[in-house]
Amino acid sequence: MSELLKGRNLSKSFDTPFGRAVILNGINLKLEEGSIIALIGESGGGKTTLCRILMGLETADSGSVFLQGKEVGGLRKRSFAECASIQYVFQDPYASMADEATVISTLSEPARLCKRNHRDYLEPEEALVLAGLSGEEFMDRKIKSLSGGQRQKIAIARALITRPQIIIADESTSMLDEGSAQEMSSIFSRVNKLLGISFIIVTHNKKILFDLCTFILVLYQGKIVEAGLKEKVLTSPQAEYTRQYLECMLNIEGRTDVEQSNVRKSYG
Amino acid sequence: MIIFRSNKGSWIIILVMALIGLTYPLISPYEAGDFSFDSLVSPSFDHFLGTDEMGHDILSMLLVGFRVSIGIAIAASVLATLIGTVLAIIAAYYKGLVDRMIVRMTEVFILVPEIVVLLFITAIAKPTVYNSILAIVFFSWSKITRIIRAKALSVIELEKVQYTLLLKGNIFDITLKMWRELYPAVATMFVFLCGKAAVYESTLAFFGIGDPLAKSWGQIMRNALDYEGIFSGNTYLWYLLPPLLCILIFVLAISRVAYNVDEIRS
Structure with missing residues (x-):
């Protein structure tokens, strides 16, 4: 599998009335051909900023974005082919x-x-x-x-x-009911299989997280605290935040015990 | 057109005035330049608004004024709005240095006291209608640029516009995408400017700097005030007052429409 999109050492901070807020702090990420990355993290934790930097809508304070091995700058410096892909x-x-x-x-x-x-x-x-x-x-x-x-x-x-070769979907399911979100997930899956498009999906949706994606990236306090294959992250999360996140997702969002045990069975 | 419905009265006034301006040769009782009548005749059936000290029929002159005054106002506003909007969109699209340069330029034009410079320019330039228009445009575009630029800077951040930016849409694509949000602001500025340009033009004529042959309302007022006996009798009632009222009604109607456009926008 070749590497489609890579972010190296991406940092971004904003000026706020309360001083400088570091949103992203040395982010490294890699998207391989055909894979689907689920990006999870706190609200206001920089997920959208990260997407916007990858798209070129925002420029990072430091670090660079590589598209198929070639470094791409901000939106204005990208060619149409790069933008369209x-x-x-x-x-x-x-x-x-x-x-x-x-x-x-x-x-x-x-x-x-x-x-x-x-x-x-x-x-x-x-x-x-x-x-x-x-x-x-x-x-x-x-x-x-x-x-x-x-x-x-x-x-x-x-x-x-x-x-395109890559689609970055920023919480595409956050405004939808569960049924539509599942439908969305199957659309992503179909597009991924039929057209071979790779995805980075920012999501809080269980279906996407548990079934669709192949990789999980966890963004917490400006850093990637956990990155890895879905099975590994779901079954043996290393970071404290990931554990809490999964805990919340499994318990609070109304999963029955049966469902939970199913999840544990399939990934445990 | 919601703007039409919500302010019928003012629109009708403006449209009737514009119609008079377009068709005055058909309804005008005499040639405006004809001064073969008795001078200073009081209003009668022959001369509804009497004649001036030279023997012109005042009503005929006033009717010509509809075309000249409204024409100048609209021509100046169209030009100024066009220039202002184009520069604003360029500033918002290219940002950075281009934006800063355009903003600096508008600052220069906003800072100088416009009416003084307006008088200065028209005083040294030839007194023609075109120069009056250009002088008005010269000092009006900057405010439009500032206001539309501010609007465009916020509209260009809308996701639907960002999408087009993501696909390398050029400035025309972006303008097209933004137009629905920009249009109310542009329309408001245009309409406001029409009223303002009418007043500018009258001011220029009033100071004796406009085209002396173009019988605008300001020019008629100028002539009326030049006649020494204007206030020693009732002459001012049918000589000075009618052009003044015309300007007043036009500007008020325009302002009401502009106010309404503004309300619909917000």
């Missing part, structure tokens, strides 16, 4: 698309930009089907008439159009 699904499906646009015009935007830059792209209809929506009936609908889950699927369809 890594796509971002924003956290808030209500903010990331223009309300008044139709589905087809939303999806044809990346297609148009690809065409302009001579890059192969997926037809909007295909992307829509891959994202779990049946093409025809949705095309002419306005984005504002869609529900949160449908919007998020459109956002994923939009991310697929440029034929």
